[in-house]
Amino acid sequence: MSAPIDRPRSHLFYQTRQRRPLLDRGEGVYLYAEDGRRFLDASSGPMVANIGYSNPNVLDAMRRQMDKATFGYRLHFENEPAERLAAMTARRMPEGLDRIFFVSGGSEAVESCLKLARQWAVATGRDSRWKVISRFPSYHGSTLGALAVTGMDVMSRPFEPMMRQMPKIDAPTCYLDRDDLDDEARGLRYAEQLRDKILEEGPESVLAFIVEPIGGASTGALVPPESYLPRIREICDEFGILLILDEVMTGAGRTGRFLGGDHWPAARPDIVAMSKGFAAGYAPLGAMAAHRDLVEPVLDHGGFIHGYTYAGNPLACAAGAAVIEELERLDLIAAAERQGAKLKAELEGLMDRYPFIIDVRGRGLLLAFELGRDRESMAPLPVAMNGFTDLVEDAYARELIIYSRRTRGGLKGEHFMICPPLIVEDAHIGEIVEKLTGALDAFAARHKLPVAD
Secondary structure, eight states: OOOOOOOOOOSOOOSSSOOOOOEEEEEBTEEEETTSOEEEETTHHHHTOTTOBOOHHHHHHHHHHHTTOSOOOTTTOOOHHHHHHHHHHHHTSSTTOOEEEEESSHHHHHHHHHHHHHHHHHHTTOTTOOEEEEEESOOOOSSHHHHHTOOOHHHHGGGGGGSOOOOEEEOOOGGGOOSSOOHHHHHHHHHHHHHHHHHHHOGGGEEEEEEOSSOOTTTTSOOOOTTHHHHHHHHHHHHTOEEEEEETTTTTTTTSSSSGGGGOTTSOOSEEEEOGGGTTTSSOOEEEEEOHHHHHHHHHTTOOOOOOTTTTOHHHHHHHHHHHHHHHHTTHHHHHHHHHHHHHHHHHHHHHHOTTEEEEEEETTEEEEEEOSOTTTOOOOOGGGOHHHHHHHHHHHTTEEOEEEOSBTTTBOEEEEEOOOTTOOHHHHHHHHHHHHHHHHHHHHHHTOOOOO
């Protein structure tokens, strides 16, 4: 386990009282503590650092912009970096999604999607539509609007008196199902829950469905059956509701496509939210991409009643444009698919040694493994075992950073995200697996879990 931190009391606070060493610098896939320790960041922070740390071309682009201007308010000036990044983003979106709205992070991006969808409904005479259906479990952000569509009770319950919870359907956790259906049939069965929920709520009241095309932190890189998202699109079309893809974690190449939804071209979205890898940690940046047919009526109706001070910030947009250029120069989207397949195979190999690893899943370099009692029952480990934090600390003690979440609605079970930067090389994969093996051995010994020879 990690040693206690001996430093003066901090005036900062975050989520807990846990302390960590001071960060000195980042280089490539590594982060260096002030005391000299070198950590391999196998989660890219919270799945952010897609192109690794201290990329010189991105830093040079930011320096050039700093020499010109670091801020210009969008009501007073347009700026070239924002215009250029908007054009670059639009070219990479599905057909028609060529209207871009910049924000500073993922929660802001999702909030913007929800508010644009509602304003489109008002502008086009669909005032009765306001409900946004989402999934349980899911995570879409920490603002009150984003929490309303988040399916994770531990995150939203304290704030329920302050917001209006939105309807939920089940996420397609097919790996837990015990039935005679094949994957295609399971995918269709989960998708039909959306149709049933629309009818239950009243089609005239439903505005949109929001979904991560591949699950993020709430479901641990959950990949739906191939039949799922195309059927979702058909249902949305049947009832005239919008499909919002939350690509905050899956976007910018992490899954082996620019968007996670690009794996299912038939599931064309109406609105997309992006952040995290979009600027890869070099500046706070996110974006909403929306179909022109949604944006134009809103602008005609008096304008988009929404905004953020730093929307379209020139320094952040210069960083974002440079990140996209590096993704292409280094062919990192193809690398995510290639290296992700290698890393996933290594993680699946760990299942032979550790029977308490009950699932490995994901696509590209958005990967996760889940712990449980056994693969027959798929029951989670006892909550009191605290595997959620223990294994992270065992890895951290070995200078390996991994990311954990409770996998069953945020209350029990645990999965661990293994999502290194897209620049990860074969040697790094070997180092990840070696250190993770040591952490799993320590975790198993402490909790008396079986380990195969």
